[in-house]
Amino acid sequence: MKLYEFERAPNPRRVRFFIAEKGIDLASIERIQIDIGGGENRAAEFRQMNPMGTVPVLELDDGTALSETMAICRYFEGNHPEPALLGQSVIEQATIEMWNRRMEFNLLLPVAMAFRHTTGHFSDRENVFPDYGSDCGQSAQRMFDFLNDHLADNDYIAGRQFSVADITAVVSIDFARVIKMRLDPDKHARLIDWHERISARPAASV
Ligand SMILES: N[C@@H](CCC(=O)N[C@@H](CS)C(=O)NCC(=O)O)C(=O)O
Known part of the structure; x- marks a missing residue:
């Protein structure tokens, strides 16, 4: 599993925060820094993963690329229900x-x-x-x-x-x-x- 991010940007921080609250070891996820100031997120190669050209993107081991912060959070909530951060009832x-x-x-x-x-x-x-x-x-x-x-x-x-x-x-x-x-x-x-x-x-x- 790979997380494409830019450490100082707010949306990737939301994902890291969410993952850490779940008790998942961030070190178990390969983190790849994308230079958004330099426009790396707009390159064709990155846009193949996320046509919106934004970070974060979570790439699963089967190659599936999830972007949109809340979609990524939902993926982790589904696989690690506790503690619930999106609600239970x-x-x-x-x-x-x-x-x-x-x-x-x-x-x-x-x-x-x-x-x-x-x-x-x-x-x-x-x-x-x-x-x-x-x-x-x-x-x-x-x-x-x-x-x-x-x-x-x-x-x-x-x-x-x-x-x-x-x-x-x-x-x-x-x-x-x-x-x-x-x-x-x-x-x-x-x-x-x-x-x-x-x-x-x-x-x-x-
Ligand atoms: N709706 C997206 C927004 C993502 C977004 O705007 N990411 C910013 C960093 S926080 C970005 O990649 N900006 C680069 C750009 O706009 O070129 C999400 O929730 O993940």
Whole structure:
């Protein structure tokens, strides 16, 4: 099994975090670094595995290539059901999916767009709209505020149990530091407390 990734990028970190939470030894998976800044992910050879040209990609021993972070996570959840990170009962699964999608669309995506459009990091492959980037940064800030309120009644993002939604949220917040977006101790005390709890998990550091 091979994991094609770029260590500093947020989506590959989500996968590593998920795998480590499952108690799977990351050393048992061959990790191959793809230089996304240099455009290695856009080369024809890589696109044969993932036509979308993004990391992460998990290549199974039979050559099957799985891309999309959540598809890879689902593969590991199916093969290593404990601890459940995508929920057990139908209602848990639906609730966790609801929150994870919120974290992807309303937090990770705005942070990623703020990064791409304020730094021009990928200007070799896309048009850069700095106003759009700063607007996305403001959307992410509003999500920080929202989550701080949400955590008044919830220990974790999806409610009472740690789940993939926490992984998506913490990885997004950490990646936001690259563009100097930080949690504000005056406004985000609960979110900072949650962030410290999640960051203290051993899987947060892999
Ligand atoms: N929807 C995909 C998004 C993957 C993605 O955007 N990966 C980034 C790194 S975090 C990437 O490969 N960027 C390179 C590029 O856009 O050229 C997923 O969930 O895996």
